[in-house]
Amino acid sequence: MAMLLFQSIMEHQEDSKEKCQSHDWWAEFCEESAVHGMPYLARRDLHWVERLFWLAMVLASAYYAISSCYSQWERFRNNPIVYEYEYLFALRNFTFIGITLCTNYETEKQVEKLIRNTWSVDLTQDPVKAAYYKEFLFVLNRLRYNNLKTLKPFENDSTLNNLAYVEMLLQLQEKVLPHSKPVLMAPIITEVGLCQTTSQLTRYGSPYGQLQTLNVTPVRQCGFFNECQFMHKPFNSINTHVFLFMHDVNELMLPHDRRTVAFDAKTKSSYVLKLLVSSISADREVRNLPVAYRKCRYHDENNLQYYSPYHPSLCRLECRINWALSMCHCKPFFYTAAPQAPICNVTGMLCLAESNWLEKPCHCFSLCRETTYSIIEEYEQSGGDQSYVGEQFERTIIIKLELPKMGMKRRVVFSTDQLIMSFGGAIGLFLGASFMTIYGLIYLMLYFLVVQCRKCRPRKDNSLDGKKESVAPLGNHFVG
Numbered sequence: 001m002a003m004l005l006f007q008s009i010m011e012h013q014e015d016s017k018e019k020c021q022s023h024d025w026w027a028e029f030c031e032e033s034a035v036h037g038m039p040y041l042a043r044r045d046l047h048w049v050e051r052l053f054w055l056a057m058v059l060a061s062a063y064y065a066i067s068s069c070y071s072q073w074e075r076f077r078n079n080p081i082v083y084e085y086e087y088l089f090a091l092r093n094f095t096f097i098g099i100t101l102c103t104n105y106e107t108e109k110q111v112e113k114l115i116r117n118t119w120s121v122d123l124t125q126d127p128v129k130a131a132y133y134k135e136f137l138f139v140l141n142r143l144r145y146n147n148l149k150t151l152k153p154f155e156n157d158s159t160l161n162n163l164a165y166v167e168m169l170l171q172l173q174e175k176v177l178p179h180s181k182p183v184l185m186a187p188i189i190t191e192v193g194l195c196q197t198t199s200q201l202t203r204y205g206s207p208y209g210q211l212q213t214l215n216v217t218p219v220r221q222c223g224f225f226n227e228c229q230f231m232h233k234p235f236n237s238i239n240t241h242v243f244l245f246m247h248d249v250n251e252l253m254l255p256h257d258r259r260t261v262a263f264d265a266k267t268k269s270s271y272v273l274k275l276l277v278s279s280i281s282a283d284r285e286v287r288n289l290p291v292a293y294r295k296c297r298y299h300d301e302n303n304l305q306y307y308s309p310y311h312p313s314l315c316r317l318e319c320r321i322n323w324a325l326s327m328c329h330c331k332p333f334f335y336t337a338a339p340q341a342p343i344c345n346v347t348g349m350l351c352l353a354e355s356n357w358l359e360k361p362c363h364c365f366s367l368c369r370e371t372t373y374s375i376i377e378e379y380e381q382s383g384g385d386q387s388y389v390g391e392q393f394e395r396t397i398i399i400k401l402e403l404p405k406m407g408m409k410r411r412v413v414f415s416t417d418q419l420i421m422s423f424g425g426a427i428g429l430f431l432g433a434s435f436m437t438i439y440g441l442i443y444l445m446l447y448f449l450v451v452q453c454r455k456c457r458p459r460k461d462n463s464l465d466g467k468k469e470s471v472a473p474l475g476n477h478f479v480g
Helices: 002-022 025-032 048-078 108-119 127-141 148-154 165-172 284-288 312-328 346-354 416-431 435-456 462-479
Strands: 081-087 098-102 186-190 193-197 229-232 242-247 261-266 270-282 370-381 397-402 406-412
Touching: 048 416, 098 186, 098 229, 108 127, 108 165, 127 148, 127 165, 148 346, 165 186, 165 193, 242 397, 261 270, 261 370, 270 284, 284 406, 312 346
Parallel strands: 270 397, 270 406
Antiparallel strands: 081 406, 098 193, 098 242, 186 193, 229 397, 242 261, 270 370
16 A cells, blocks of 8 residues: 555656646747747747747847837936027026125234234244244135145144134234125135125135124025116225126135136226126926936935035035045135034145145036026226326226026926837837736746746645555554
8 A cells, every 4th residue: 555655646746747847838938928929939830940030030129129228228318408598588587696705915913913823923023933924824815725735835834733724814804804885795715715705605604613604695686677786896995906706696606617707806996897697497307307317406406415405516615525534634724514524734735735636526516407607798997097096995896797588498308208108119119019018928937937836846745645644554553
């Protein structure tokens, strides 16, 4: 009886293996697929040359379908947006331009006072050392992000370390700090030193040791039926060189940047500047594209660590801070953000200059909706002959905005849903397949891997096991 049961189990396993081996999965795959030409590959009644021909056709169609999908994907990644002109005349208002004024003014009295308070050096008692510190203050007051090498003569002087450089600049330029009238401007520390600005982002350039918002002129709206003009008398009664930077009022001034217009206002001349506003807007569908493909950001798509919301100027400042910290383990004194980071001393700033930190890349996208400016007309006026001394009292800067009649607009020409439809069109054209075809093939593969593989594995028959257990005692009885 035991031998009969064992023989029955072996026959059951052999039948299961033969059943698994006899099932033609390739034929079922070809028949279930809706891809054109696949059923011909499984037909046994065709000549092998015909089947080989259909195989070549299917492979060629698959190649062209994949190639077409890849080209559409590259188009979606690189050129999903086009720029078109739109009519703007009398349809939109613009925010008035932001102004940043910078100067290197210092007085002998302020310099001597600062030397006495900082290093306890009297000009009359120690003129050599006083002249040395005076030269340092002269360099400090003209220090920019791109001329840090001018600190080279002071590299090994430990008495110049751990100083409050921004506070020293405030004392040096005390005479030219902004007043509340006629235009409310706030002091700000920038990459070109201590300046004064109407920017609404003063909290990220506050020279008073912490992030705080300073009072500035409120944002003005400029329209086609409004007066778009700004007049300012910079540093009245003070004969000093003025550097003028014009930018979006909601941005910080960035030297050598396309969003900032730099102008040398010299010492005594008055100017009338006419600026043309250039506008770039965006369709609603632009926001639906990934940031990496549309290559622009909105204010609420912030990815910055030290600043919020997103602005291109803030992005570049953060990039410079991160490069400085990674290369020389400190940041220059003209960056207010990252207050916990150590401030560079003279040695640290020379380290930055020698490591070429300005050449490091900063991947900062522009805003999807932004406004830029360019000078289209300039009028200069200086009064009297060389004996005339009233220019510093009469010096005036007048800025007029020329609003655009046409503007640029970002428009989506290849969105995500269009990408999906182009994939379906390419696959349907060359292969005759669809989403349901792909789903069916995936289902068949999973069915083969999971369900059929389990069925093909040898299993114990519970009924036979039960018979085997019942026979065992009987066999023991006869043996006994």
